[in-house]
Amino acid sequence: MSSVVEQVIPGAARWVPGKRVVAWPESPESPRMLATSRVSMASLIELLGGEPDVASASMQMSFPVHRLPRGTALTHEGGRAAFIYVVQAGSLKYYRSSEDGYENVIGFVWKRDVIGLEALAGGCYAFSSVALEDSRAVMLPLAELAELRRAVPALDAALHARVAHQLAHAGELAEVMAALSADTRLARFVLQLSGHMAERGLSHRRILLRMTRRDIANHLGLAHETISRSFGVLARQGCLRVTQRDIEIVDPDALKRFARSTRSFGDEAVVAPSHWAEAA
Amino acid sequence: MSSVVEQVIPGAARWVPGKRVVAWPESPESPRMLATSRVSMASLIELLGGEPDVASASMQMSFPVHRLPRGTALTHEGGRAAFIYVVQAGSLKYYRSSEDGYENVIGFVWKRDVIGLEALAGGCYAFSSVALEDSRAVMLPLAELAELRRAVPALDAALHARVAHQLAHAGELAEVMAALSADTRLARFVLQLSGHMAERGLSHRRILLRMTRRDIANHLGLAHETISRSFGVLARQGCLRVTQRDIEIVDPDALKRFARSTRSFGDEAVVAPSHWAEAA
DNA sequence: CGAACCCTTGAGTCTGATCAAGCATTGTGG
DNA sequence: CCACAATGCTTGATCAGACTCAAGGGTTCG
Numbered sequence: 063m064s065s066v067v068e069q070v071i072p073g074a075a076r077w078v079p080g081k082r083v084v085a086w087p088e089s090p091e092s093p094r095m096l097a098t099s100r101v102s103m104a105s106l107i108e109l110l111g112g113e114p115d116v117a118s119a120s121m122q123m124s125f126p127v128h129r130l131p132r133g134t135a136l137t138h139e140g141g142r143a144a145f146i147y148v149v150q151a152g153s154l155k156y157y158r159s160s161e162d163g164y165e166n167v168i169g170f171v172w173k174r175d176v177i178g179l180e181a182l183a184g185g186c187y188a189f190s191s192v193a194l195e196d197s198r199a200v201m202l203p204l205a206e207l208a209e210l211r212r213a214v215p216a217l218d219a220a221l222h223a224r225v226a227h228q229l230a231h232a233g234e235l236a237e238v239m240a241a242l243s244a245d246t247r248l249a250r251f252v253l254q255l256s257g258h259m260a261e262r263g264l265s266h267r268r269i270l271l272r273m274t275r276r277d278i279a280n281h282l283g284l285a286h287e288t289i290s291r292s293f294g295v296l297a298r299q300g301c302l303r304v305t306q307r308d309i310e311i312v313d314p315d316a317l318k319r320f321a322r323s324t325r326s327f328g329d330e331a332v333v334a335p336s337h338w339a340e341a342a
Numbered sequence: 343m344s345s346v347v348e349q350v351i352p353g354a355a356r357w358v359p360g361k362r363v364v365a366w367p368e369s370p371e372s373p374r375m376l377a378t379s380r381v382s383m384a385s386l387i388e389l390l391g392g393e394p395d396v397a398s399a400s401m402q403m404s405f406p407v408h409r410l411p412r413g414t415a416l417t418h419e420g421g422r423a424a425f426i427y428v429v430q431a432g433s434l435k436y437y438r439s440s441e442d443g444y445e446n447v448i449g450f451v452w453k454r455d456v457i458g459l460e461a462l463a464g465g466c467y468a469f470s471s472v473a474l475e476d477s478r479a480v481m482l483p484l485a486e487l488a489e490l491r492r493a494v495p496a497l498d499a500a501l502h503a504r505v506a507h508q509l510a511h512a513g514e515l516a517e518v519m520a521a522l523s524a525d526t527r528l529a530r531f532v533l534q535l536s537g538h539m540a541e542r543g544l545s546h547r548r549i550l551l552r553m554t555r556r557d558i559a560n561h562l563g564l565a566h567e568t569i570s571r572s573f574g575v576l577a578r579q580g581c582l583r584v585t586q587r588d589i590e591i592v593d594p595d596a597l598k599r600f601a602r603s604t605r606s607f608g609d610e611a612v613v614a615p616s617h618w619a620e621a622a
Numbered sequence: 623c624g625a626a627c628c629c630t631t632g633a634g635t636c637t638g639a640t641c642a643a644g645c646a647t648t649g650t651g652g
Numbered sequence: 653c654c655a656c657a658a659t660g661c662t663t664g665a666t667c668a669g670a671c672t673c674a675a676g677g678g679t680t681c682g
Binding site for chain 2: 158160161162164166167168179180181182183184188189208219222223224225226227229230232233235236237239240242280283322
């Protein structure tokens, strides 16, 4: 029976080697981490999308910022939690390693998103996260959080709104996974990405993917080859323009039609692609 | 192109007729609802798993309890939110209707779980919920929530712990959906159920399913026929005993082995079922 | 320049969706 | 109290779509 356990799950990465996977060993309080820069209370509240009141604006308190080179882990599933984090810049992959060693990508987080809140309950992170690009995260000491919230109502409100917002997005995973066809899943994922970018004031048409095909595959419950193929389908149908990780939504309506559909279109003649193979 | 939109998504229910789907129209403040029973602040905090302090224990404040006959909707996706709810008894299905009219089951909630917290951000529920059996939910008025939390720290703490706890469980959906084989998905789902029951002091071996096969199917991203078949497989393998909605975990280790595996076992000879067909 | 990784494409196999039909269970009304 | 209707559950047969295995080119980094 042990052989069964050892058998490799297909289509998933055993470990993302990256280049600089430092694998910080649960000790975020190491001196080097107390970082190069800090952020004021007012800026933090603004980052969270709240309105800094007079009290918080005048407050001299500031928070350290954790700088994350690409590939750096921020939290470790099961690791003791000393901080919660607010992403200030960049993007991270949010995942869980399942028992067989493969990673189960819950989602991706960007600026404004809060990481590690689940540690409020057990004191441990429930998810792992690694930076997909050079990123920054504001560190909020878990031990002082309760008092901070009491002392600074504006922070309290902003945090709550943010958590509620993230809870509302919890259905996104179900949304993509509910789709039966791979093309539909990918179309929905791209639309979600587009929405997230728009929420953050970036272009919702032109998106630079920070994650690999394999990450996307693990997120959507598909094989990475299938992601490649589905990108090809969406591109040939005229919905997207795809060149490596640089994608552009050419025809949003057609993309939405794909996302709505439950089965692939087949001969629906969505678009007449003139040249059958224009990818060359 | 409209024909495509109208086409029916396979293996999913358009609407759960039930017997008493009242479909309360967003007006929880209708006089009849202001309910038959109330619950004290101390009891509420206890329900949430917190420790009522002296302040809250002495407080005379109480909250109305919403009684939900089976099939009754508690929240409506997109509906204006006046309350958040804490499940006091029973169980509910938590879902979202996708654009094509099919329901996308995010999960199931039981005693202690909080419903509707996402409304803290936009003021609207992001998910629908219906009672799977006769249930009760404590109503917390959203408008007074901020002040309540300030006035009663014990409530505040309990709510936070509860939210954090639910956030930590957010990975469960990914856990089941990540599995490739239907048998594995179902095995993981059963184990999750078992865990939830154990958390609530119920038997983790004998479980009475309150949801239909179709609900499970929508949750796991499978067809309901497949759920039936997979239950059959797990039963034949000796992991479970299944009679309609009454299931018993006979061999937890074998079930976990199924859950770990990514492909079905095939000829792994997990168990020797002596009589090939003992279901009769 | 080489190594490692990422992305793409192809061919074959197999799981699970789909369609269809029968049985079981439940609740209802006569 | 029983027959009936409506759901829910199960099982069978077929077929399409996605995983798997395999191999090639592209890109990045040291």
